[in-house]
Amino acid sequence: MAFKIVTSQCTLCGACEFECPNAAITLRNDIYVIDPALCSECEGHFENPQCAEICPVPATCIPA
Amino acid sequence: MSAPLVPLSGLKIATRKEMKKEGGCAASSCGSKAGPADMDPATWAKVKDHPCYSEEAHHYFARMHVAVAPACNIQCNYCNRKYDCANESRPGVVSERLTPEQAARKVLAVAAEVPQLSVLGIAGPGDAAYDWRRTRATFDLVAARLPDIRLCMSSNGLALPDHIDEIVAMNIDHVTITINAIDPEIGEKIYPWIFFGGKRRTGIEAATILRDRQLQSLEMLHQKGVLVKVNSVLIPGINDEHLIEVNKAVKERGAFLHNIMPLISDPAHGTHFGLTGQRGPTAAELKKVQDACAGGANLMRHCRQCRADAVGLLGEDRGQEFTLDKLPEVIEDAPEAREAYRAWVAEERRDRAAAAAEAVLPAAEKPTLFAVCTRGSGRINLHFGYATEFQIYEADADGIRFVGHRRADNYCLGGHGDSERMDEILRVLADVPYVLCAKIGEGPRNRLAAAGIEAIDSLGQDYIEAAIAAVLSTRSARKGGGAARRA
Numbered sequence A: 001m002a003f004k005i006v007t008s009q010c011t012l013c014g015a016c017e018f019e020c021p022n023a024a025i026t027l028r029n030d031i032y033v034i035d036p037a038l039c040s041e042c043e044g045h046f047e048n049p050q051c052a053e054i055c056p057v058p059a060t061c062i063p064a
Numbered sequence B: 001m002s003a004p005l006v007p008l009s010g011l012k013i014a015t016r017k018e019m020k021k022e023g024g025c026a027a028s029s030c031g032s033k034a035g036p037a038d039m040d041p042a043t044w045a046k047v048k049d050h051p052c053y054s055e056e057a058h059h060y061f062a063r064m065h066v067a068v069a070p071a072c073n074i075q076c077n078y079c080n081r082k083y084d085c086a087n088e089s090r091p092g093v094v095s096e097r098l099t100p101e102q103a104a105r106k107v108l109a110v111a112a113e114v115p116q117l118s119v120l121g122i123a124g125p126g127d128a129a130y131d132w133r134r135t136r137a138t139f140d141l142v143a144a145r146l147p148d149i150r151l152c153m154s155s156n157g158l159a160l161p162d163h164i165d166e167i168v169a170m171n172i173d174h175v176t177i178t179i180n181a182i183d184p185e186i187g188e189k190i191y192p193w194i195f196f197g198g199k200r201r202t203g204i205e206a207a208t209i210l211r212d213r214q215l216q217s218l219e220m221l222h223q224k225g226v227l228v229k230v231n232s233v234l235i236p237g238i239n240d241e242h243l244i245e246v247n248k249a250v251k252e253r254g255a256f257l258h259n260i261m262p263l264i265s266d267p268a269h270g271t272h273f274g275l276t277g278q279r280g281p282t283a284a285e286l287k288k289v290q291d292a293c294a295g296g297a298n299l300m301r302h303c304r305q306c307r308a309d310a311v312g313l314l315g316e317d318r319g320q321e322f323t324l325d326k327l328p329e330v331i332e333d334a335p336e337a338r339e340a341y342r343a344w345v346a347e348e349r350r351d352r353a354a355a356a357a358e359a360v361l362p363a364a365e366k367p368t369l370f371a372v373c374t375r376g377s378g379r380i381n382l383h384f385g386y387a388t389e390f391q392i393y394e395a396d397a398d399g400i401r402f403v404g405h406r407r408a409d410n411y412c413l414g415g416h417g418d419s420e421r422m423d424e425i426l427r428v429l430a431d432v433p434y435v436l437c438a439k440i441g442e443g444p445r446n447r448l449a450a451a452g453i454e455a456i457d458s459l460g461q462d463y464i465e466a467a468i469a470a471v472l473s474t475r476s477a478r479k480g481g482g483a484a485r486r487a
């Protein structure tokens, strides 16, 4: 149960990092990655995964 | 494309008196709008050095934008995040992304080199209020080193109400909010979604929340004495007629300026509007909406949609000279140069105001447009061949007014040939009978003449208003059968 980022589509805007309630998203070597150990798919925090809600590029934050 | 900024040596330019020009009569009907005469002192103090807010200041001062806040909380149909945001930036050109520390270094380097610098702005790509941590960090770093530089930011307004107190505490005295619609049914056609309260929202709900937050921001900022400019993107067929309502609404709530700018749309930018064939307005359509809004909130006509990482006087762009890899290791600030420059500008402004007051028009002129080639200081001081854009002035019995810019640098067409450039100039100046420039070659002069446009280069270095008055009085003297007073 975790989300992932499709790196090839990511614009590096950083909005998902900002919204993630679990600080699961970080910039590593100039790409944003989701740590599956920290990602809860936003359970207990929000109805919908925040990264997918804010991401400007369709189908870029998706279930892993 | 980048004429140099006025170098410090240029400060020795002759005053009008030294140039021994004969001005004409003496009445005060002419004068550029939004000068000190028709503004209350507190507002004038805030805007006088701000090129984006004062039509008059944009002749003298430079602003720079840094792109530090790439995250955004809404989607606009004229924006493709792979490129820059069309709000305050030109599409198709990707900005250098900077951390707050890198941005602050860049500002220091520019301040040391460019004494005209008076304003630092944070605008797109992204939203400065949504990506607030980075915006605040950048402003804090710069304010600590350069207390004389003014700070401004722009935002879509959605996140602004959460940061009003900090904006006031940090002395950010100018905020720009982009408001394209106040009717949610129109807003819905411009904004496919917003992210608010942990949820992506669409349709009327999204447009309503956005509208309410935008107007709330405007009211709150106005109440706290922060100057607010409203930007609206003119989208033909969607909000062109509606912008008059927007103008009224923002004026009522205290907007200091309303800047109506054209949609720039091209399928190559990959925006929704670009891909669906939504076109941008023509220069005439833009002027029509701007004219219809005159009398509401003060309209701003000198905006040229500078890019988010632009450096320079409005319209010039020296951003490429200050990319990160070109910054010196150790940066020494030069506050004295900025002070000296500002003192010179104060002098020059008095001089120009006096010249404008002297310039008087023959009675009963019907409106005539003039295209002016200038690189600042309110003078005709640019060779026609170097002009990539023209300042358009309108003169009639009520006086001489700056009414906007027309670009002719083939920016969107990608053409570079001289003949293509000339075609573009003839196209954008189709309704303008006079071009005023410092110098012009015979070839271009003849091509302009063939299109019914008279090029005048005998008034080079003169102030714009004075030169226009001189042209008109020469013309009316000719018409009246008398001899022309000046060549």
Ligand code: SF4
Pocket (backbone or CB within 6 Å): A002, A003, A019, A020, A021, A022, A023, A024, A025, A034, A038, A039, A040, A041, A042, A049, A050, A051, A052
């Ligand atoms: S789904 Fe939620 S918890 Fe997981 S990375 Fe996205 S925002 Fe963070």
Ligand code: SF4
Pocket (backbone or CB within 6 Å): A005, A009, A010, A011, A012, A013, A014, A015, A016, A017, A032, A051, A054, A055, A056, A057, A060, A061
């Ligand atoms: S929100 Fe989307 S585009 Fe932005 S950094 Fe995250 S994954 Fe990349």
